[in-house]
Amino acid sequence: MQKEYTVTVYTEDRIGITNRITIIFTRRGINITSLTTAETEIPGVYKFVITVMSTREKLDKVVGQIERLIEIHRAFVHEEDEVVYQELALYKISTRSLHTGDIERLIRENNARILTITADYFVIEKTGHQQELTDFIKKLEPYGLIEYTKSGRVAIVKWSRRFHEHLKELHTQEAPGL
Amino acid sequence: MQQKDVLPMKPEIADKQLAAKPVITGSEAVIRSLIEEGVDTIFGYPGGAIMPIYDALYDFQDQVHHILVRHEQGATHAAQGYARSSGKVGVAFATSGPGATNLVTGLADAYMDSTPMVCVTGQVAAALLGTDAFQETDVIGITMPITKWNIQVTRPEDIPGAMAKAFYIARSGRPGPVLVDITKNAQFGEFEYEYKKCEYIRSYRPIPELNQDAVTAAAALINGAKKPFILCGHGVLLSGAEKELIALAEKAAIPIGSTLLGLSAVPVDHPLYVGMLGMHGNYGPNMLTGEADVVIAVGMRFDDRVTGDVGTYVPNAKVIHIEIDAAEINKIIKADVAVHADAKPALAALIKQVNPAEHAAWLEEFRAADKKEYDKVQHAELYPQEGELKMAEVIRLISEKTKGEAVLVTDVGQHQMVASRYYRFKNPNTNVTSGGMGTMGFSLPAAMGAKTGTPEKEVVAIIGDGCFQMTLQELGTIHQSQIGVKIVILNNNFLGMVRQWQQLFFDRRYSSTEMVNPDFVQVAKGFYIPGKKVTAREDISAAIDEMLAHKGAYLLEVVVEKEDNVFPMVPAGAPVSSIRLE
Secondary structure, eight states: OOEEEEEEEEEEOOTTHHHHHHHHHHHTTOOEEEEEEEEOSSTTEEEEEEEEEEOHHHHHHHHHHHHTSTTEEEEEEEOGGGEEEEEEEEEEEEGGGGGSTHHHHHHHHTTOEEEEEOSSEEEEEEEEOHHHHHHHHHHHGGGTEEEEEEOOOEEEETTOHHHHHHHHHHHTSOOOOO | OOOTTSOOOOHHHHHHHHHOOOEEEHHHHHHHHHHHTTOOEEEEOOOGGGHHHHHHHGGGTTTOEEEEOSSHHHHHHHHHHHHHHHOSOEEEEEOSTHHHHTTHHHHHHHHHTTOOEEEEEEEOOGGGTTTTOTTOOOHHHHHGGGSSEEEEEOSGGGHHHHHHHHHHHHHSSSOOEEEEEEEHHHHHOEEEOOOOOOOOOTTOOOSOOOOHHHHHHHHHHHHTOSSEEEEEOHHHHHHTOHHHHHHHHHHHTOOEEEOTTTTTSSOTTSTTEEEEOSTTSOHHHHHHHTTOSEEEEESOOOOHHHHBSGGGSSTTOEEEEEESOGGGTTTSSOOSEEEESOHHHHHHHHHHHOOOOOOHHHHHHHHHHHHHHIIIIIHHHHSOOSSSBOHHHHHHHHHHHTTTOSEEEEOSSHHHHHHHHHOOOOSTTOEEEOOSSOOTTOHHHHHHHHHHHOTTSOEEEEEEHHHHHHHGGGHHHHHHTTOOOEEEEEEOSBOHHHHHHHHHHSTTOOTTOBOOOOOHHHHHHHTTOOEEEEOSHHHHHHHHHHHHHSSSOEEEEEEBOTTOOOOSBOOTTSBGGGOBOO
């Protein structure tokens, strides 16, 4: 059955690695709905967090084919309950709406915060799951939402302790020069 | 003894000289790296962006033999043939742009068929990258999905490291092609050269650790089996596990079927060898796959040409999958016991735990199926008394006259299937064919590579008339480099396999499959290669003798039955049990 999965991929720091990973999804016609990557706590090791709509069966094979790539340490498929995750959204609102009393309450109630205010607009930041972030759009619309933007997912895997210890151990070994 | 008139160096100078690394160009580093990796043969084609490397090569002609091909695709297939017959890494050179894009088919072929190959391409200078410079192409991007690894090098000092990694990756684990793209400035630049072989990459685990529990579980399945069946794949050859595979089969009396690329791992005349699997494989191994209760798949990946309809494949069997590439396990067929390991140690461990057994009735089923196929198909194919020549009888004669000891290089189509079915392979690594990709035009260049890699062996290319015309320019290479390959064109004036499908599945609508061919013997003559054309049955035996007796390259054109079909046949996507004998 198709549903949303989180795929995590741990890689070396290498030009083109994103392409190498994504073409494996492309081959099987799987659409990537979000992709986030950043260096992990281990210098030189990068983590990709990829969300996709697909089936477990397909993704297990995709992950196997990703792991086959030379510069990949490991790749995993995670069910919803195996990860703690967040996404971050920014909302740009017309400053005029600040004068209406409700927006302040809305920001408080939704655990959002204001990042900046200019004469024309202000920017609100909110973290949460996708649904919460898009629900917040609807709440903000009456106040004159100018623009909305959202990050990909960042995720911590619940059972990641052993694997991260393994990665730290790897760190004591020489990183590839190329 | 030290000469007296040479003053001893001051110790500090001597130390410095010993420690000093030679300062050389990136181009020279490429050649020296190849020599460090044991390379003595390169197939390639020069051009603008790789000229510095060719210039460096000029100084090393006594150590590295460069074979100038006529098209870069030919360089890749030659490198593949070289690798497949010799077991060494094949090397191909090409320039940037069109030179590099011409490598694509060979890279894809080598990737599908797990062939160790290192391609070196020239690239425009680093400063021009991304500017649409003359003959610039993003060869890294293009070849990413069809190489095991690729890298662009833009600084001379990175060349030795890149080359060392390239060879390590190409030959280790499940082998595959690697491409190293070197910018012109990196070729020209000078640096202090030092070469260190690569033996480890921290994110890459080419040889998985053998899981003894999996071996024990596999042995338990085999020991309980009434109808065990071994599927022998290319991995057996790549691992050098032929002896272990045969020992396992002999210990427990297990019949062995082979994939197309697994051919030659087990001698065809071995009593437990029961034939080829798949679409045009033998009747027994296809039919009886359905009856087997334990299937031991070794170094194979359940290609759709082997399985037919996956849903009905091995319906009654527990599957043991011995495979070095984790991504192949459970990809197509779910393994009841997965042994993620190199075939050789896995089989060696398995033999110890497998009990001697006899499966007389089960083996008898294979013999009966074999007889049925022989009576219904093979006899008429191998020993026809009248009508036009048949491909199978030509292969039979070549097989007999070479005692099954030649390296058989086949192209793609009917002649490939017939050759694979009827050549009686005796020794490992003597079957060179394009399996996964099915690349027409593969065999002529692959045969010249195979002959270069194993000059002591007779190398016979079996080629269809369509395939031959895809890469026939390599006759020029064969002549120039004096490569003694025997070229047999089985000419039916058709793209035979496509025509067969048109006949069987498209209502005999022969759309664009009939060929009006040149005079192949004249073509060969134009390249100074002697040849002969045979159309009559009474001439074929002597013509093959003449070809084999000839020193050097020789082309034999055999005009065969125009509308012959290859049987047995499993229709595409159908269960293997629906294999047709006619």
